[in-house]
Amino acid sequence: MFLLLFLLIPIFAAIALLFVKKEQAVNLIAIGAGLLTLMGALHIIINKTESFNTSWLPILNSRFILQADGLSKILILLTAISFPAIFIATSKNQTHQKNIFLSLMLLTQAGLMGVFLAGDALLFYFFWELALIPVYFLCSIWGGEKRIAVTFKFFIYTFLGSLFMLIGIILLYSNTTDHSFLIESMKHANLTPGQSATAFALFFIAFAIKMPIFPLHTWQPDAYEQSPTAVTMVLSAVMVKMGLYGIIRWLMPLFPAAFLAHAHFVVLLSVIGILYASFIAIRQDDLKRLIAYSSIAHIGLMSAALFTHNQVGVQGALIQLFSHGINVLGLWIIADVIEQQTGTRSMKALGGIAKQQPTLAILLVGFAFANIALPLTNAFIGEFLMFNSLFQFNPWIAAAAGVSVVLAAIYTLNMVQKVAYGEISEATSLMKAPNKNAQAVLIVLLVIVFVTGVYPQPLFDVTADTLKQLFVK
């Protein structure tokens, strides 16, 4: 029953927001709902939870099942942290029809929570789509100049991907012995190797588009750039995790043979993607695009590590799912503060923030260190484990992927240097009073970065059961 709250709180808050116009009340409702879900998330991390299971479509034998294992919990926690953080950090931003904006954001949150909790394939598909629809409207209404075309591309891409997944689900469903959509029954579906490979491919396309993996990534930088920054934060901190979640939840246990058979191919694609994105990131001048490409590179590393099918690598990826979300969220919030106050995202036009707003500069440096996975930051542990598994998989591939660490250092430090140091530029001189809300959020996030960087054991503990399920027979 408790897990149902993760859907109900955002949905009810979203409905309530439709009837509230006053800006202060609107912010209060959204932040309150966000903090409530965060408390819920902390509760399920600490305590054991019952799954929620009720009949839904008896005629199809599909059930409304919500369940949370370690993998779900860590992503629930990430989602629950991200949304209130975004709401607080952007609460001062001028947005027209803010109540509708936040209402759609909360619906997105409900969709994401559903994706991470669903234990039934059809339900999973439902939430998968449900998370997309509000984002389509958010980006198309509140986005940048080219928003409509860009968002449409994003929408068609992911919609097509999920249709492929739907065929995969139907294929699996029709081959389960008890005609059910439960993950457990799907694991024991009677598939011929050929069917298994096909179903694997169908699911993989959906997840690869969402992450995105190299040749299917073209929607992402545009979508990140054109979306309102609050939505970009959701997209890159939480939404891309849907693809990785799908790999761990569906591909790994359901198609073990096909998974191993295609491992080299996918790892190769991922590593190409990592290098490609890193090189492009170096050449970017737009702050948002730089973070977008850097995010593609990090996600690529996670997908490569997952496909090594090595316990160490998967453990690393599980941790990194959380850490990457926190880090990228921090970077986006800083980018948003800078854009709100200076009106530009071009790094050439910025400079000297350290003199103008020292706190912000310190925070930026902190998240920049996390982005290049320096020891003591949370990303270090994850990346270390992931590179470890890649090395065991194939040293050459590991070496190629390792180049990305150097590249990450180049573009991240370059960005810090251009943005934070140097003479105070014309744009930067506009930065007057620091944005207290955003800074408070950033400090909390930075604390998480260093605490989980120094003492990651709680994250290991939470994800232990998922790892055990995947690797202990």
Added chain:
Amino acid sequence: MNAIIVSTLLGVVMMFCSWITTSAKAQRNIGLVGMLILIVANLAQLKGWWVIDFDTKGMLAFNQIGLFANMTLFILTFLYVWINGEEIEKIGNHTADFYAIFFFILCGVSVLTSFDNLLMLFIGIEILSIPLYILTGSDKKNLLSNEASLKYFLMGSFSTGVLLLGITFIYGATGSFHLSMPVVNPATHMVTEHFLMSAGLILLFASMNFKVSAAPFHFWTPDVYDGAPTVFTSFMATIVKAAGFIAFIKVFETQRMALGFTWYIILSFVIVSTLLIGNITAVFQRSVKRMLAYSSIAQAGFMLFALYGNSIFNTEAILLYIVAYSLATIGLFAVLVKMKDYSFESFNGLAKQHPVLAFLTTLFLFSLAGIPLTAGFFAKYYMLNALLTAGAGLWLLIVAILFAAVSVFYYFRLVQAMYFTPGTPAINELDKKYEFKLWVLAALIILLGVFPSLLFNYLYF
């Protein structure tokens, strides 16, 4: 039998209704009450409370599925008339005539859901078609409407000729008009008179494709749908088309055995070309009405999947698809009749001025596109599932979803116009009552989108 007799009687009553009252509103209410009587009469037969029954010598055979199909189509017609009643009155001078025509069409529908003999198929299709030619041309002073009517009439009669030729060939091959006769000789597993039989079936297939506007027999559709008064296009694109599909499936459920594997080749060809032509052409339309005409062709492509197998899955799938498609299409046309012109631009900025209407339109479009939480999603799901169960190749499913993605392209163009393009929508006055009626449609779409089984619970008892 109840539905056939009651609908005929009601048709006659409506013809003479003008003697009783000349008020259009009263005539409409009589029509609506008539629909309710028809629904109750059909329900009585479905439940076995009260059945008019006599020996039809195997001409008609009533079964649960046919009666259930009647039920859904009658209820859809009721909803259609309830929503569009006032718009119907604006066309022509004799409103009661239109209601008489509706009842005659429903009589045709009930014949098409219960025939067991190819002659009855022919008669059913004629009863259905002739009133439609009248409806298409009912806007007498509009040249387009006249053109559409004439075009439809000529093409329709030609296709009926083809249908008759096909029936004749089948009769020649088997010596019977009966559907239930065996098409394959059980002793030899061979089709008797193979050539005649195949030729007859293919002619029949072509003619039925014409009726449901599947490519390459779709050419009449855009012009007729565009030319006919918008309220009647809504009726033609939903209830009439659905009846055509039910008849189509009824004929080929058993008869297709005679074609063997060729059946799948022909069917796949028709499906793929229908999806291709319908979807791709719809993308380039400038008028929403024409876009909906092509979208109806495209949706027919999806509905044709139900012919691939003959299990209960296919029946479920086509029934759900018909309901989902009809609800959404009736809704969209109901919005369209309120627009001053039918271009995409006239929808610009609708979300600002009429947020509720824009929301409802979006919901109808979502349902047509097959987005979860709407009936359209489960319709597509059931159809794909039925297709896979019937043993279709995966390529066909992939073609289906690729075109489903294309359909998002043109459905969402309207969403973009309403929500993201500023402008003043060219829309007529709307009252709250009308909005309420559309809300009912939307509620049904969402209800079936969350619990599609509500529809089927009535199929099995």
